[in-house]
Amino acid sequence: xxxxxxxxxxxxxIAPAAGGVQARGIEKRLGNIEVLRGVNLDVAAGEILAIxxxxxxxxxxxxxxxxxxxxxxxxxxxxxxxxxxxxxxxxDDSAPRILDHDQVRRVRASIGMVFQSFNLWPHMTALENVSxxxxxxxxxxxxxxxxxxxxxxxxxGLSDKAxxxxxxxxGGQQQRVAIARALAMEPKLLLFDEPTSALDPELVGxxxxxxxxxxxxxxxxxxxxxxxxxxxxxxxxxxxxHQGRIEEExxxxxxxxxxxxxxxxxxxxxxxxxxx
Amino acid sequence: xxxxxxxxxxxLKTTVLLALISGALGMVVGLLAAAAKLSxxxxxxxxxxxxxxxxxxVPELLIILLIYFGGTVAISSFFGRYVEINAFSAGVLALTxxxxxxxxxxxxxxxxxxxxxxxxxxxxxxxxxxxxxxxIILPLMMRxxxxxxxxxxxxxxxxxxLISIVGLTDIMRVAAVGAGSxxxxxxxxxxxxxxxxxxxxxxxxxxxxxxxxxxxxxH
Amino acid sequence: MDVELLLTSTMxxxxxxxxxxxxxxxxLVIGLVLSVPLAFLRASGxxxxxxxxxxxxxxxxxxxxxVQLFIIYYGLGQIDFIRxxxxxxxxxxxxxxxxxxxxLNSAAYxxxxxxxxxxxxxxxxxxxxxxxxxxxxxxxxxxxxxxAFRGILPSYVNEVIALLKASxxxxxxxxxxxxxxxxxxxxxxxxxxxxxxxxxxxYLGLTSVFTSGFRMLETRWLNAPPxxxxxxxxxxxxxxxxx
Ligand SMILES: Nc1ncnc2c1ncn2[C@@H]1O[C@H](COP(=O)(O)OP(=O)(O)OP(=O)(O)O)[C@@H](O)[C@H]1O
Ligand SMILES: [Mg+2]
Numbered sequence: 050x051x052x053x054x055x056x057x058x059x060x061x062x063i064a065p066a067a068g069g070v071q072a073r074g075i076e077k078r079l080g081n082i083e084v085l086r087g088v089n090l091d092v093a094a095g096e097i098l099a100i101x102x103x104x105x106x107x108x109x110x111x112x113x114x115x116x117x118x119x120x121x122x123x124x125x126x127x128x129x130x131x132x133x134x135x136x137x138x139x140x141d142d143s144a145p146r147i148l149d150h151d152q153v154r155r156v157r158a159s160i161g162m163v164f165q166s167f168n169l170w171p172h173m174t175a176l177e178n179v180s181x182x183x184x185x186x187x188x189x190x191x192x193x194x195x196x197x198x199x200x201x202x203x204x205x206g207l208s209d210k211a212x213x214x215x216x217x218x219x220g221g222q223q224q225r226v227a228i229a230r231a232l233a234m235e236p237k238l239l240l241f242d243e244p245t246s247a248l249d250p251e252l253v254g255x256x257x258x259x260x261x262x263x264x265x266x267x268x269x270x271x272x273x274x275x276x277x278x279x280x281x282x283x284x285x286x287x288x289x290x291h292q293g294r295i296e297e298e299x300x301x302x303x304x305x306x307x308x309x310x311x312x313x314x315x316x317x318x319x320x321x322x323x324x325x
Numbered sequence: 326x327x328x329x330x331x332x333x334x335x336x337l338k339t340t341v342l343l344a345l346i347s348g349a350l351g352m353v354v355g356l357l358a359a360a361a362k363l364s365x366x367x368x369x370x371x372x373x374x375x376x377x378x379x380x381x382x383v384p385e386l387l388i389i390l391l392i393y394f395g396g397t398v399a400i401s402s403f404f405g406r407y408v409e410i411n412a413f414s415a416g417v418l419a420l421t422x423x424x425x426x427x428x429x430x431x432x433x434x435x436x437x438x439x440x441x442x443x444x445x446x447x448x449x450x451x452x453x454x455x456x457x458x459x460x461i462i463l464p465l466m467m468r469x470x471x472x473x474x475x476x477x478x479x480x481x482x483x484x485x486x487l488i489s490i491v492g493l494t495d496i497m498r499v500a501a502v503g504a505g506s507x508x509x510x511x512x513x514x515x516x517x518x519x520x521x522x523x524x525x526x527x528x529x530x531x532x533x534x535x536x537x538x539x540x541x542x543x544h
Numbered sequence: 545m546d547v548e549l550l551l552t553s554t555m556x557x558x559x560x561x562x563x564x565x566x567x568x569x570x571x572l573v574i575g576l577v578l579s580v581p582l583a584f585l586r587a588s589g590x591x592x593x594x595x596x597x598x599x600x601x602x603x604x605x606x607x608x609x610x611v612q613l614f615i616i617y618y619g620l621g622q623i624d625f626i627r628x629x630x631x632x633x634x635x636x637x638x639x640x641x642x643x644x645x646x647x648l649n650s651a652a653y654x655x656x657x658x659x660x661x662x663x664x665x666x667x668x669x670x671x672x673x674x675x676x677x678x679x680x681x682x683x684x685x686x687x688x689x690x691x692a693f694r695g696i697l698p699s700y701v702n703e704v705i706a707l708l709k710a711s712x713x714x715x716x717x718x719x720x721x722x723x724x725x726x727x728x729x730x731x732x733x734x735x736x737x738x739x740x741x742x743x744x745x746x747y748l749g750l751t752s753v754f755t756s757g758f759r760m761l762e763t764r765w766l767n768a769p770p771x772x773x774x775x776x777x778x779x780x781x782x783x784x785x786x787x
Pocket of ligand 1: 079080081082084102103104105106107108109110111243
């Protein structure tokens with residue numbers, strides 16, 4: 050029943066909404082694990098969606114499906130109303146699954162992604178990290194890109210670190226550079242995959258402050274995080290993922306103050322305990 | 326052409342013998358040199374350090390030439406007439422010196438990577454220092470050194486070909502003679518390559534087996 | 545030992561340094577240029593792409609450089625097709641033959657070293673490049689290659705030293721670089737000790753200049769505090785077939 054919904058809906062070629070992201074029936078198998086088992090999730094333009102869930106529930110995998118760093122086996126994704134053209138996986142063939150590489154690059158360029166482990170390029174300074182994308186992908190001149198880069202480094206409070214290499218920055222600073230790198234592409238959507246999980250506790254605050262400021266700008270964001278208090282504060286909607294499915298989803302107010310599913314209740318209780 | 330098959334077999338024997346003897350001697354030299362480098366006696370460390378640095382910074386061919394022609398001069402002056410040193414002995418000496426210098430570094434690195442804890446555990450069993458060396462450090466070290474040692478043997482097999490330059494009738498020399506007399510250099514040198522490739526592949530297989538063997542036992 | 549002879553022959557042999565350097569450095573550069581695309585092919589997950597490259601590196605690393613040089617210098621002339629082509633002008637010249645042999649040999653080693661470096665690039669670096677919308681070529685040029693090259697720099701020194709030393713084989717095809725000159729000089733004077741030792745001193749000088757040069761490059765490039773230097777200059781010989 051799920052499979053039928055995933056790939057053969059006739060209306061699947063029609064964008065369900067104009068902006069944001071719509072994911073329908075996303076399935077992904079990694080090795081022997083069915084990591085995603087039919088995920089349906091929407092983010093409207095201007096909305097901030099928090100995704101919670103226990104470790105291994107498939108949050109990262111789902112987020113990576115949105116910009117096709119990971120190719121879903123089944124299902125459909127619309128980004129900013131554009132249907133991503135993929136061939137669903139089938140038995141015994143190794144033909145390319147991406148049907149339109151230009152589309153994929155265009156869509157990726159319009160989505161900023163911030164990783165748990167920062168993933169700054171070690172051979173580039175902070176400024177070079179931030180302006181590489183504008184030069185290489187958006188074809189800005191070096192000068193314009195550097196100017197843009199400085200602006201976004203200033204935005205995350207790191208003007209004085211433009212010439213520093215990643216290894217000379219603290220974790221919090223590296224993550225802020227990574228955020229600036231994503232912003233410099235002037236994306237329509239930001240994806241955050243546990244951006245503070247790799248940080249020492251005393252460095253979490255500076256990154257969350259930057260993200261809170263971004264949330265106040267009316268940006269579209271999907272944030273995977275274990276910081277329940279932060280999620281409750283900035284998100285407009287929230288989803289709880291469990292064993293490769295969305296177990297509960299709703300407006301933030303309902304979601305956090307009145308959780309319906311036992312799984313989410315347990316999850317929130319465990320996290321509240323930790324913070325009180 | 327048939328005659329050359331036999332000559333190639335002889336050449337192969339010479340190459341293998343040369344590699345085995347100088348490899349074995351070279352490992353002994355390497356072990357001693359590694360021990361010297363780890364000793365507390367500074368002058369010894371300096372002398373052996375100079376040996377490994379010099380040998381590893383100079384072409385193998387040059388060392389071979391020096392030993393072959395230098396050896397000839399030395400022996401000639403000893404006998405008072407021109408005596409040419411035997412190419413095989415010169416080859417063994419030269420390759421032993423080279424192999425010793427490289428394996429010394431490998432063994433030294435391997436010893437240094439053995440943790441203090443393992444050595445102290447051995448001591449606490451009441452073993453003598455020399456027993457600790459023989460029963461604990463040496464086997465552990467060999468296991469750690471195995472991959473790098475394999476690479477070194479691999480290089481040694483190829484380096485034996487340089488001895489043909491001072492006249493040793495090894496694979497390479499047989500090929501050169503055949504190439505000249507049969508006017509078919511490509512054929513003969515390709516045949517030589519095949520033989521060397523066979524030998525290096527054999528070394529690869531042997532060392533992979535050794536590594537696997539010790540990896541299993543090392544659990 | 546005749547110290548004066550040692551000194552004069554050092555001066556004489558020094559005139560072979562340029563040829564030694566040209567042979568070593570030119571084949572280093574050619575080998576490097578060839579090895580970059582080969583290493584990407586070799587690191588490819590597709591067997592049909594990586595296996596032919598493996599065959600090349602396996603054969604060139606599994607046979608003596610001397611044989612490779614002789615095949616090119618003496619052997620290729622046996623093929624009529626080559627003898628009658630324009631290539632023959634190049635392939636009968638000992639300099640070009642040496643350069644070709646050293647370059648192909650060096651490319652084989654460097655390819656394997658680079659492959660290791662490419663595979664060691666953290667996947668997150670590539671994720672970030674993809675996520676920003678870089679093309680595969682941009683990812684390789686701007687991200688993977690620079691990171692891989694910095695990673696292999698310490699072992700690349702070994703390749704430079706190995707090539708400097710390997711260039712001595714050019715003396716077997718009549719070239720008068722340092723070793724060739726010294727062999728000529730020995731046959732004229734029959735003073736092998738002084739002359740070969742003088743040649744050794746020159747090589748030792750060259751290898752230590754290159755080793756320390758690379759150390760400096762490493763510390764500057766990798767932008768790290770100077771590493772604890774190995775007890776003596778040159779690290780383990782270049783690696784043979786990876787396991
Ligand atoms: N490349 C892979 N091969 C096999 N299994 C994988 C791979 N990547 C992830 N998995 C498995 O997929 C499952 C979901 O992984 P995912 O990283 O999406 O979880 P997550 O919800 O982000 O967890 P966390 O909170 O720990 O980041 C896990 O069980 C993981 O072990
Ligand atoms: Mg995750």
